[in-house]
Amino acid sequence: MAGKDRRPIAPGPVATSEAKPGLVxxxxxxxxxxxxxxxxxxxxHTRRRLGGIAVGDRVLWIPCEGDQGRVEEILPRRSLLARPGYGxxxxxxxxxLDRVYVVIAPRPEPDWLLVDQYLAVCQHRGIAAEILLNKADLPESDGAVQKALDDYRHIGYPVETVSAKSGLGLDRLHRxxxxxxxxxxxxxxxxxxxxTNALLPERNLRIGEISAKSGLGRHTTTTATLYHVPSGGDLIDSPGVAVFGLxxxxxxxxxxxxxxxxPFLDRCRxxxxRHVDDKGCAVRDATESGSVSAERYRRYLKLRERLVSGTEPDYD
Ligand SMILES: Nc1nc2c(ncn2[C@@H]2O[C@H](COP(=O)(O)OP(=O)(O)O)[C@@H](O)[C@H]2O)c(=O)[nH]1
Ligand SMILES: [Mg+2]
Ligand SMILES: [Zn+2]
Structure with missing residues (x-):
């Protein structure tokens, strides 16, 4: 092979340029x-031909000058989340990602449309989703929010109660x-x-370490960052609400x-x-008979409208 013929015989840079695995x-x-x-x-650094690289990507890299490297390859992904960017x-x-925790609280009042959007994207990308009701120490967490959550329990989403303040439910979450x-x-x-702070007591240390070792001055907390949880597992901390859009x-x-x-999608006439006002729509029939939550269906129509008109709100 031509490529092989060009290899230098003497041990040189090539000997040290064996690609090594790494995690972005x-x-x-x-x-x-x-x-x-x-x-x-x-x-x-990375090669343009590789396209976008995400936090959580496993890559192969080779050492370059100094303490730097160059990403040569992105290893196959289990899942990928994207958001709309500029232009x-x-x-x-x-x-x-294996799992997204959709966090809600009795205060501020849940934005169920946003919850449904996260769940739909996870469903679409093959990522498990769980709803975490935080601030369980507040008395309102037993009120109306529980009734609304029944819609999600009913369709098989795990709903767990936690409190960052009192520590309730954090052991289970750690496990x-x-x-x-x-x-x-x-x-x-x-x-x-x-x-995040409760789960990652050493988060700030880690941020300092990233800044120092990358030689680029302060690492800002405005970009997504992957942390290792001391008791096992990784947590990607991604600031901003539109971490993944539609x-x-x-x-x-x-x-x-x-x-x-x-169960209804292939029973429509x-x-x-479109499951909107179409004749013989089994999804609508299921909503009318109570098999599908009227609230969830109503929000489906709203999300669909956003997609059709391209008016996804800018949450950030
Ligand atoms: N009562 C109570 N307040 C909490 C709890 N977790 C967070 N908060 C408060 O809720 C507010 C927003 O919390 P923050 O973590 O900044 O929310 P974020 O915007 O989702 O990152 C802060 O004033 C927190 O002190 C909790 O478990 N119970
Ligand atoms: Mg925050
Ligand atoms: Zn239909």
Missing amino acids: ISHLGKGLAVEADDGRILLC GKLRYVAAN QLAEHCSMLAGQSGVGKSSL AQIDERELPAGYREFQ FNDC
Whole structure:
């Protein structure tokens, strides 16, 4: 092979350029923070042909000058979440996620449309989802929010109660995080940062370490960062609410993101049924007979409208 013929005979850079596995833990101003297998963090550049790289990506990298490296290959992903970026371009947010915790609280009042959007995207990307009701120490957490949550329990979503303040439910959460890669998502004010701090007592140390080792000055907390949970598992902390939007779904794919619609989808009279006001729509019939939650269906219509008109709100 031609490539083989060109190899230098003497041991030179090639001998040290064996690609090594690494894990992308954050985006930095000038490159990626990649954690090598020995725990070392280095600044890596990337090749344009590789396309977007997300936090959580497993990569192969080769050493370059200084303490830096270059990403040569992205290893196959289990999952990928993206968000709409500037100029309509997709921006990758997190790769290889196993589970998203959709965090809500009795205060601020839950934005159920946002909850449904997260759940639909997870369903679509094959990522497990669980609802975490935080601030269980507040008396309102036994009120109306519980009734609304019944819709989700009924269709098989796990709903767990926690309190970042009192520590309730955090042991269970720690156990569940082990050996998985997870992320917290939810509207502003529900307690994502408080939960993250409770789960990752050494988070600030880690941020300092990333800044120092990458030689780029302060690592900002405004970009997604992957942390190892001391008791096992990884947590991707992604600031901002629009961590994953509907960018990866179009209106024809949205119904499949509603898991309770699935038994009805191929019973509609027309196979291009939009499940809106179409004749013989089995999803609507199921809503009218009470098999599908009227609230969830109403929000489906709203989310669909957003997709069709391209008016996804800018949450950030
Ligand atoms: N009562 C109570 N307040 C909490 C709890 N978790 C967070 N908070 C408060 O809720 C507010 C928003 O929390 P924060 O973690 O910043 O939410 P984020 O916007 O989702 O990151 C802060 O004032 C927190 O002190 C909790 O479990 N119980
Ligand atoms: Mg926060
Ligand atoms: Zn239909």
